[in-house]
Amino acid sequence: MAAADPSSTAGDHVPHDRVAEITRFEDSKLGVKGLVDSGLGAIPGFFIHPAETLSSLRPGRPGVDLIPTIDLAGADSDRRAEIVERVSRACRELGFFQIINHGVPVEALDRAIGAVRAFHEGPPEEKAGMYTRETKTGVSFFSNIDLFQSKAASWRDTLQIRLAPTLPSLEDIPEVCRSEVVEWNQHIQQLGSLLLGLLSEGLGLDMGRLEGLTCLGTRIMVAHYYPYCPEPDRTVGIASHTDPGVITLLLQNHMGGLQIKKDEEWVEVEPVPGALVINVGDILQIISNDEYKSVEHRVLANPSKEPRVSIAVFCNPSNREDSFGPIPELISPQKPALFQQFLFTDYLRRFFAKELDGKSLVNFYRL
Template sequence: MAAAGATLEYDRMKEVKEFDDSRIGVKGLVDSGLSTIPRFFVHPPDRLSTLSPSSFLSVDIPVISLAGINSSRRAEIVNEIRAAAGICGFFQVVNHGVSQKILGETTSAIKSFHEQPVEMKKQYYGRQERGSVGYATNLDLFRSKAANWGHTLQVWTGPNPPELDQIPAICRKEVMAWDENVKRLAETVMELLCEGLGVTPSKLKELKCLESRAMVGHYYPYCPQADLTMGFPPHTDPGVLTVLLQNEIGGLQVKHGEKWVEVKPLPGALVINIGDFLQILSNNEYMSGQHRVLANRVREPRISIAVLINVDKTENSDSYGPLEELLSPEKPALYRKFTIEEFENKFFTKEIADKPLIDFFKL
């Protein structure tokens, strides 16, 4: 493979295919002792120019305690979540009801999967983005402008979870327990978000916004040339919302204006971010925050486990758009109606870091 900075002409797709066929992932490259990253991992200058500290903003995203959610403090929590969701679409929650034991076991299990010998992981390798279980470096590897320094285990846990023996044994129990806990938390957060919009608390659940869930367990190993690539490029999540668990290694950033803000790892906290679908349903009352992951500069791997929560499209021919309850002559719809099939097809045929998904549905 050509090294970063090489001047010789090279066949990019040939090298990408050779790397993909090897199934060793970026961890395999690191374990081989390389000191320069393959050229197809080098990102365009416009992305790399934003990696300097001058592009960073030293503020904290909101941290919201869910303690007292069924008490007189509920209205205060609703207001805090509404404000965070409306400004940058990101916030962290504490006192959320998921035990530290579950958080620790989930993180350890995903780390253990990625650190298995290559031969153990190869059987799961593939980039079936809509499949039940898959493991790959960059799900959009063949349609992206540059590869990212990380790899992912993906398990679709709803609405139709895979057979248990399809999930790697090393993390099977932990993945299913994590999904159950996230589902309960997400239902609570969705109720709070609905109350913030002034609609029925169960509105999102009634629209089947809780049933389709994909767990993505990301592993970002040390990168020898972190200034030339990214762990994950700037993007927004397509679904309703995302619940994220991250270990103590930082790197997640959310865009705030023209600057980037670090989402600092907090022990016991979970990150919540709004997805494109909910921005559309809320008619821009809530914002889908653009975010990215920097390439890892430290020797310890960064681990993040996200559950992407989407609308169930199984036998779903309904059309979606801004909620009628939010529309008025003073606040007309900003997006057209669409089906879930159209929404998903648009997402799965574009580069993840391409133009935001919501742009395809604006009026």
């Protein structure tokens, strides 16, 4: 679950004999759904993942008892201490949890998913007119953020929209989902502020500490569409990775396929009606000085005729020229800083220069 960046360099790390095939796919501007609609019975070669990836592609351990679903009702009442403790424990032990009674009406969840599905299933020529890896307008449609960097492509398409620090011009947001995107941004801003307060208190910090570091200042929405895959045992929906930002808020439809890695075992993040999935990003692991943990996750290719649809919002610092590292209050003689200081611009440059793979950024900045 990651956002595109214009600094990506087409052709890096890709053997020459695959470049032409990938370029033809890119130039079609039709995405993976366009391949499905063409009636193909086998996936193109550049979508086939290496044997070490394919060998682990299977349904994971049921996650109902492992991944907590936290009720946020009463977060501003005498239940707050209990909620802070549950959120903090989930971030320290697992890096993933689901939330219910989060303040976003179920109708708004349904509208958002429906609008995203309507965009992806809309007229191919309209989507092709938006197909780009540039982010100047704040709106782009593409397939695979790391298409030209990865060892193999993944079976999904993405609509990406910048929500903050400023929304794009409304005319640049597809009309079929325009009002829903504006509404979703309002809900996410309020919910994101609540979550950052809970996360701050879980670290023993003032409620406003993380938000004061502009951790909600940049928000990018990526609306993924996972169409039917004719060979789901040869590719993935999204390769295993950790998210680079602070936190990610994810809405998924009922189709499933999201898995997290726990103790070298894949665990299903099973859809809970009305819930949102929250996960820790690499930046939060670093600034929390390893108190909170980001975790590898992936999405399997969709074997069903019904699509998987998800909407992730990545929350990142807006002060890109600032230096980041462990928050001073979390450093002590008993627990010295575990990560070096770095400029956020350098961090982003390193992320977008590589394919989605594991926790390489956290490890790169570790002392």
